[in-house]
Amino acid sequence: MSERLAQQREELEQAVSRALDVAGQLGLDSAEVAVQKQQGLSVSTRMGEVETVEFNKDGALGICVYRDGRKGNASTSDLSADAIAATVKAAATIASQTTADEHNGLAEAALMPTSALELDLYHPHDIDPQQAVALAARAERAGLAADPRINNSDGGNFNSHESLKVYGNTHGFIGSYASSRHSLSAVMIGEDANGMERDYDYGVARRFEDLPSPEAIGHQAGLETAxxxxxxxxxxxxxxxxxxxxxxxxLIGHLISAISGASLYRNASFLKDSLGTQLFPQWLNIEERPHLRGGLASSAFDSEGVATRDRDIIRAGTLESYLLTAYSARRLGMANTGHAGGIYNWNVSRNGGDLAAMLKQLGTGLYVTELMGQGVNGVTGDYSRGAAGFWVENGEIQFPVHEITIAGNLKTMYRDMVAMGSDLDPRHSIAAGPILLESMKVAGN
Known part of the structure; x- marks a missing residue:
């Protein structure tokens, strides 16, 4: 740990402790505090010219207090002792005006981590704006050179950010971790006699060194567009x-909302009362692994301080776990699963081969590479979205298609998954390959 980071961590932990001390002095039942400091650089280019250069360095402390089932929130970007005291008092005043809810309160003390985990999430990269611009411009140039029909660009972009988060509560738990994230992308535009098309490619990583080269990203963006x-x-x-x-x-991501506690207790999910129900074919498993070193969605604890742990979400096609916070678990009369803030490194089992093999298995049908619109009904599971991709015959791509709509219902789509391919997209918190569905309605001409 660098001296700068160690000092900043100590300062933030002191701010959290100070806020919790004030909460105790006010006689509140309980309180939790989160503070995050982040800084970074973002640049973009377009057709070789610099479009934007942005630095950011910001952060804020937020406190949530509880008294007699009432809840109050307040925040401040000023971490002086006086400002923190005033913020805690403001949260207490707000709590006195809210309606009591018996389900409010901290997560149980027994769920807090008992030891610190080092997950290798922090790899800052010292880069100046000129170097960052050069990376974005290189990606853009490679895209323009990928095919003679690529004649324009929507830009190259490079981002490098680091953050430090500290969370504490009146159970006596204070935890912190630092993280970094770097990304590089290119968006290219091509044109022929039939019109214009746009596509992109990007990379994202904890370590700058793990990003694909600008030339690889730009070239792939150009090929995708062409x-x-x-x-x-x-x-x-x-x-x-x-x-x-x-x-x-x-597609797998729609499952997250459907099995999240807030959707369930609001009766706004097509998967309500589905725990223990088979939703997918028996070959499909989804495992959650929060402690992968360097993982893009790794964390030792959630945003309520609950220790994360390995968990089966889907086992042999059957739903094994909902995604619950302290509040939603109490509302549903179930156990907190430590999912305040999201999911952690889902790995989806695969029973198919590479893309070429998946196309062969598809035979004749549609290969979808882009989806548009938000036509997913979380209450019914009805699914209807604009799409683009390629028409496939006898396992071979024939021509690109656009201006179509694909429709179905997520329950049926999940049940009718035929295979998942081995080619993963490593840029997401869900590790999944291409998914083959038995049949969908495709609306075109």
Missing amino acids: SRLGARKIDTCNVPVLFNAAQSVG
Whole structure:
């Protein structure tokens, strides 16, 4: 740990302790405090010219207090002793005006971590704006050179950020961790006699050294764009559909909202009362692994201080766990699962081969590489989204397609998963490959 980081961590932990001390002096039942400091650099270029250079260095302390079932929140970016005391008092005043709710309160003390975990999440990279601009411009140049039909760019972008988060509560727990994230992307535009198309590629990593090269990202963005030129419409049909890895992540991602506590206790989920129910084929498992070293979604504790742990979400196709916070667990009369703030490194089992093998298994049908719109009903599971991709015959891509809509219901789509391919998209908190569905309605001409 660098001396700078150690000093900053000590300062933030002192601020959290100070806020908790004030809460105790006010006679509150309990309180929790989170403070985060972040800083970074973002740049973008367009057609070789610098578009933006942005530095950010910010942070704030937020406190939540509880008294007699009432809850109050307040925050401040000023970490002086007087400002922190005033913020805690403001939260207490707010709590006195709110409606009591018996389910409010901290997560149980027994759920707090008993030891610190080092998950290798912090790898800052010292880079100046000129170097960052050069990376974005290199990606853009590579995209423009990928195909003669690529004649424009929506930009190259580079981002490098680091943050330090400290959380504490009146159970006596104070935990902290630092993290970093670097990304590089390029968005290219191509044109032929049939019109214009746009596509992109990007990389994201904890370590700067783990990013793909600017040339690789730009070249892939150019190839993806060129492959979409000459796109056609197709007739309405019911055919097998293969989602590429990036879209498969989104398809599995709809499960997250459906099994989250807030959706369940509000009766706003198509998977209410589905615990222990088989939702997917028996070959499919989803494992959560929060403690992967260097993982993009790794954390030792959630945003309520609850220790994270390995968990089976889906086992042999059956839903094994909801995603619950302290409040939602109490509302549902269930155990807190430590999911305040999101999920942690989901790994989805795979029973298929690489993309070429998945296309062969598809046979004749639609290969989806882009989805548009928000046509997913979380209450019913009805699914209808604009799409683009490629028409496939006898396992071979024939031509790009666009201006189509694919429709179904998520329960049916999950049940009718035929296979998941081995080609993962490593840029997400969900490790999933291309998903082949038995059939969907494709609306075209």
